[in-house]
Amino acid sequence: MKALMVFFGFIVFAAIVAFSQITLSFWHSMGDYAKLPLDQLIEEFNRTNPGIRVRANYQGTYDETVTKMKSALLVGAGPDLAMVNIEHIQIFTQDEALMSLEDLVERDPELFPEDFVDEFWQTIIRDGTPYAIPFNISVLMLYYNRDLFRQAGLDPDRPPQTWDELEEMAHKLTVVDARRGRTVQYGLLWGVDPMFYQFEPLVWQNSGDIFNEDMTRCLLDSEEAIDALKRWASWFDMGLSPRDLTIEEGIQSFLMGRIAMGTVSSAGIRYGLENLPWELGVAMLPGNKEKATTLGGGSLAIMSHVSDEKSEAAWTFVKWMVEEKNTLTWYERTGYIPVKKSALDSIEIQLIWRRFPQLRAPVEAIPYARPRHVHENIIEIRSILFNTVERVRQGVEEPEIAFLLAVNRVNQLLK
Amino acid sequence: MKKRAVAYLFILPAALVLGIFMFYPLAYSFMISFTQWDLSATRTYVGLSNYRALIVSPDFWNSVLYTVYYVLGVLPVSLVIGLGLALLLRDSSMRGVGFFRTIYFMPVVTSPIAAAMGFSWIFHTQLGYANHLIDSFGGEPVNWLTNYNGIFQLLFDRFGVELPRVLQGPSVALTVIILLGIWQNIGYATVVYLAGLQGIPQTYYEAARIDGANWGKSFRRITLPLLSPTTLFLLVMFTILSFQVFGPVQVMTPQGGPLQTTSVIVFRLYQQAFAFYRFGYASAMAFLAFSMILIITLMQLKYIERRVHYD
Amino acid sequence: MTKRHVTLAIKYAVLAAGAIIMLFPFYWALSTSFKELRDIYFEPYGMFPTNPTFSNYISVFSKAPFGRYLLNSLVVAAGTTFLQLVTACLSAYAFARMRFRGREIIFFLFLATMMIPQQILMIPQYLVVMRLGMGDTYQGLILPYAATAVSIFFLRQFFRTIPKDFEDAAIIDGCGPLRILRYVFIPLSKPALATISIFVFMWSWNNYFWPLLIVDSTEMRTIQLGLALFRTEGGIQWGEFMAGTVISTLPILILYFIAQKQFVKGITLTGMKG
Structure with a gap:
């Protein structure tokens, strides 16, 4: 009898727990190596917050996630909260799909916007209102193969600081098979990508800019921008960089140790340390007239259609994810930068650097990191710019003409 | 009267499914093609302007040309090799025939995405097997996926001849994608031809042999005509499917290839829809592609079906 | 050596040469899936793993x-195949053998559904499936493909080659169309049905874009979505990707091998074909 009572008691208790539990569906874009640390973070949240259960669902790449979210929103479906690339926030705020976090931030005693790294906090503000919380923020870094540096007689602890040094080292790192007249190892691959993410810092480093302040004009027809393009194209002309590889092939060649230096997002540092059979070095991008790099990555947003109860729970989750301890765990296991100043100043981060010295460089790059421009046609604009620099790389268009033509087309899309 | 009702009942299940999941979406997309829509709640009616913009867009006509290259590259080669293999493999009593049938079919069952990834490694300019092989025979490595030159133009380059644009042929990069298409389609053609060959009664061949016909003659007089329904099926299917090639292009050249020379119609359409969120424009493109395929298929059915031999 | 032997030898030589070309990518995928990372990176042309390992499979x-x-994937592919066989047999029979008004037009309308780039239909299809409450379910994955023009077209072509005499005999025996289909056409079409089954199963198994759009939860993901985990923006993990590819291709190959035998049996049983 007593046993029965206990049994029933247990059932009732279980039912209460089960029914009072709020389940949140969370869509994200962390595939492969970043998926595991994310899953583990969420598991820990669920364990320590019995009233809330976050169900994390991987939805594909950032782009695929946008398509899915947009389609789902059309029929009032979709997740309760989502990881949104900072580039895509605009797409969703236009549709009023993301909840404004202004009230939540204002009345919350635990979360201080001032504690977030300023550059990061700016990425989630639209019209003065925060629409997400920065979570997986990365910067573009110079990755280099320390083994190949040693082979070329270079000091792997002294990566290039300027474009001149970069060229000089790339020369030493380029190996030509003289008998067959073929390059077997390239010094450098500063790639371009359809998001134009990797090319932007070159213009900034040359004191130029891509667009004007209020996004009405493209500035790539400036002398600074054209010079940057010329300089970049000359690396291919000089044979320091492979002209005959696609972007994907270039990444592959770099990973396989046939290219000595490359530009890669900091998010891949831990993956590289664990999965590359050669020793990885990570450094701030070399500069020219100034130093600069690009910010990228994602943030956590709550959808505007969720109930008050759910938005409270979602807010608890978001806050938890960016707590000092958790943002540091995430950093150590991926390479995404801690988003809070307190985490950057902590003793723990010093310990992480002792374990993984390569993780230090992206933190030091923060002051030079710039957020990217936002516009409703930005994806198409970038595609135009990407095709333009590719034509220059292939040698079918001259840099001056290329950027002049591109600026014309881009300005039309900016109107 | 009753018989006719039965016929409609037989068609009903398929008609229901196609109606809900195909015709309705088709009508929906057609409506979208007259609007500007970025998948948000509002749509603006723009009349024919999407179609007008497409017809004057050189990018669009380039993509039509690349698509035609692809279809003409994949279709005849796959059909001829497929028929040849089916003839070699038709005799079930031959030893190892099941083994060979399985091998030639393997590329068909492979996920197109995985196959395209594999091909992009094999044709990697610096690290791929293709160049490794060329290299070990002392040849010059080829920059497969970054080479935008038309293959026919490359042949004529030696004689210093510049071909007109349309005759320059698919770029080297597109040729690699065509090779992948052939590799994946051969098995399909083989299997369909095998099924077709099983339908030809052995007695016909025996009768022909008694009449003193040799292999070549019975191939022309019996096999080819009796296979014509199968050939028609393959011709129509391959045209329709390869006109819509997308997956391999997206995987092997995600940016549309060197100087956009692998940007076939559906690649451009996908880019417009799912990267730029211009669903109206993309839908218009889809319907232009649709009308082209429709005309080609109608012609195939009209002119070829006449010559098809049904029992 | 008779002439017969020579022809046979040539046959085998041609088949074997072709087979090597066809097989090479598979051999290479298989070999890569057993390679250690060092091997993949530093010995890209190595035909054999120097130190074979199962670690890629374990990690997958x-x-x-x-x-x-x-x-x-099995549930979805099997469900799709079964439904398509039913819908295709019924309508192909009607198109091949029955006379009714609008036959050619309806048939052509069916065919037309294949001619529109499927990518453009995905969003409206998604809206339909969601309104029917079938998002993130097996129904949502299966039903949109419960009938396709390809299968109908293929079977119609096949049914049209079946001699009328067989059917006439059955009609004299007083069989209705359903019975004729069941007892005459289906038994005679085993090779064609086996072919369709394999194609539909394989197509459904390899479908990527549709599941990507309508599956939300981890529990409903199909094998192709699983493989996508190993292709991220930062590059591809070849060892694991190849292991995943091997795992995902094996079931269909086995199925084909079985179906392929069935297909031979079907012919000998009907006794009319060589």
């Missing part, structure tokens, strides 16, 4: 519930 299963993905 530990990173994601691949067993569950396989099961989902």
